Amino acid sequence: MTDFLLLAFIFLCAGVISVPIASRLGLGSVLGYLIAGIIISPILALLHVDVIAIQHFAEFGVVMMLFLVGLELEPKMLWAVRAKLLGLGGGQVGITTLVVMGLCMAFGQPWSIALAIGLVMALSSTAIVLQTLNEKGLMKSDGGQSSFSVLLTQDIAVIPMLALLPLLAMPELMDVASDAVAHGADAAHGGDDHSGEGDHGSAMSLVEGLNGWQTMLVTVGSVIAVILGGSFLTSPIFRFIAGAGLRELFVAGALLIVIGIALLMSLVGLSPALGTFIAGVVLANSAYRHELESDIDPFRGLLLGLFFMSVGAGINFALLSENLGSILGMTLGLIAVKALVLLGLARIFKIEGADKWLFALGLAQAGEFGFVLLSFTVAGNIIPTSIADILLLVVALSMLLTPALFIIYDRLIAPRYSEEEAREADDIDADSNIIIAGHGRVGGMVARILRAAGHTPTVIDYSSKQLDMLEKFGVKAYFGDASRPDLLHAAGIHEAKLIVIAIDNKEQINEMTHYIHTNHPHVHIMARALDRNHVYELYAAGCRDIIRETYDSSLRMGRSAFEALGVPSDKANDMVAVFDQSDREGMVEVADTYDVNISPFENEAFMAKIREVAPRREAEVREQMHKILQRNSKGEEQL
Missing domain, CATH: 1.20.1530.20 (Na+/H+ antiporter like fold)
Structure with a gap:
């Protein structure tokens, strides 16, 4: 031992x-x-x-x-x-x-x-x-x-x-x-x-003493047995194991299948790995596929x-x-x-x-x-x-x-090919007072919404593949690095009313925001924030129209969660609206203490402000949500 x-x-x-x-x-x-x-x-x-x-x-x-x-x-x-x-x-x-x-x-x-x-x-x-x-x-x-x-x-x-x-x-x-x-x-x-x-x-x-052709027949038969067994026996085995309701038995069952197939393959002189691979392919459509993956993966990593x-x-x-x-x-x-x-x-x-x-x-x-x-x-x-x-x-x-x-x-x-595959920025001849920097999953959706209303935004993206794909759908976009001042000038930043910064590089978003706010203050900047701290960084750079990329979807999920708990849709909307307003006001309240030059966790003033604001805001939101439920409930009783 x-x-x-x-x-x-x-x-x-x-x-x-x-x-x-x-x-x-x-x-x-x-x-x-x-x-x-x-x-x-x-x-x-x-x-x-x-x-x-x-x-x-x-x-x-x-x-x-x-x-x-x-x-x-x-x-x-x-x-x-x-x-x-x-x-x-x-x-x-x-x-x-x-x-x-x-x-x-x-x-x-x-x-x-x-x-x-x-x-x-x-x-x-x-x-x-x-x-x-x-x-x-x-x-x-x-x-x-x-x-x-x-x-x-x-x-x-x-x-x-x-x-x-x-x-x-x-x-x-x-x-x-x-x-x-x-x-x-x-x-x-x-x-x-x-x-x-x-x-x-x-x-x-199982093949000892057999000649080459007999060995081949036994080998093929074993492979067929693995395929048939994986197709017809796995589900009954796991249904039987499920009756015990014990997690460790599922792990044991998963190992039983893998080890059993490996043993059979070894007995006929085949690679156990190939036998289990075939079994895996057979079980790819099984209802127990994800259970097998989660049970076996830790053993796989260690071994x-x-x-x-x-x-x-x-x-x-x-x-x-x-x-x-x-x-x-x-x-x-x-x-x-x-x-x-x-x-x-x-x-x-x-x-x-x-x-x-x-x-x-x-x-x-x-x-x-x-x-x-x-x-x-x-x-x-x-x-x-x-x-x-x-x-x-x-x-x-x-x-x-x-x-x-x-x-x-x-x-x-890879770096050499990246340089060779880089192409010159396009000449921008569009006449639009809206600029969208980045046509990915965020900027692309904004562009579609604006086009649906009859606007023609100037779209700039740095991905050749993305632009080639857009061209196939008849969408006009320009290649270039939108963070470059000369390209922004060519796109008409001096006459623009709105710029939507939807690229996915945090540093470039911050640099663009700071440059445009400083040099073109007449332009309304709408910037994509990648996380909560990024909101503070953009606020410090001068942007006041900041969209957290997952925030609105999270609010919708919160509203759906209320509805799933039995709250009517109108009440759920009001409750989420209260939370939304409080969260936005709370971030503005804290933003002035944020320092982009040090880590948030090392910024004592910032952390102290959060400790002061968060409990107060949370209590206010809880009280308002409770009033919404009570008011609506009384209204329903009166009806």
Whole structure:
């Protein structure tokens, strides 16, 4: 028990310390976990910890992650993106496999081993790429969506790969292939790193002793069983569990489904992650989908972090130091090959600008399934252990380098494309006394309302895509940075009656407000406030027509809440109007003490004023609301 607690303490300490530091440095959580594993690897070695066994346990985090990914995918959606899955994803897997296979054969490997290596290296890291894209907010970009399509294809492709690989087993070639490995690899390895993998032959299996075609039939049958079970058994199971009314039983039921599917896949020699992924897709339309997500996600996060730490801790530095040049060359060569293939596909599928580099660099690594497939190939006499050991290092190093590739994209490539894609501001020839700065979800609605009344506001927006979309609908707008004084002058600020500042950058809103209030005091400024403190900042800048972007919708929700509690609509309106008036007057009362140069919480005068005004205003509002209810109630009784 003490050994287990000590090991858990070491891993948790490493993750809790390393990941926040890495995230603050912009390296991402995945690299933080990998670095944490590398740092604690000497401690684990001193304690004689079997890192490979921990890695096998932690792989269940990948299993859970793919189950959750599958839950997000509806079969209809998969059919809708079939072109990208087959063309973009299928092209990446097929072309990369063939290129890597050709290079391996050029270096003397037999075709069967070369093909197996090509299949392993064609895959990318679903865990790293998806997590990094989500953290950086790039998932919805064209490059992010294309990357997701390729990763999804790769995950699906593992099924035929695992069915094909046993057919490549050629034990008589093992010695020949081993001789093609650089001198010193066997000595450095010593045959210890795959003690965990070597047990596959003695483990329970439903396909042991079957030939290739029989294995394939059992495998396909198991996949069909997962699909049918997910479609017809999940709802009855959860209805039965719901009868107990215990939350922990739902968690147990969710884990039961995932572990049961993973076990079945393991028994037929398939990747458990792929089985749970298929089950997730089947359950995407289930009424219990969100329950499954919430129950499994905490386990997924912890185990995925443990998996990456075990990858970092499992790096064989002795073998790496013996073959540093060749292993580093193979790693960089693999990244270059995959990036070139992806750039070619990006050109064919019209992924342009910075998105093509996000797509190419993001998927240029090998993936976590490489560890699983290499273990499978060693156990099946497909790839010799000596080669697999070096390939494991290539996979791990390429994954370690992936955050660096994203940093290159963020700091070198994306800024350059942003500059290149910037266009000159349009010449504004409109004749209008209304200017709207920003045509997003706020400014766009204001513009529609004004046009409906016959006005023709001059709309300025800094998003080329937004303006291209508006042009398709026949809406005239001008490109440019509305915070620039020269552009405001061109838009007619000196003759304007009204300017609506609806951009979503707080600093730019403040600067525009201050400039217009100072230099064009005749113009009525209506400014969008992003939050309550922003109201005070705009008030200090001279604006007196400030619209909090969520305030009116919140008032409407408050009115609806009263109505839901049985208050008639007219009473609810009066009560909300009382609150609205008091809130606005209270903010004006406090505004003069606000100082834009210090934090509100450090401004003693501001905080003291709020402590004075808030209780008084709240009591006044409560009293007035009570009078409204009493007055209306008496009126109804008299009627």
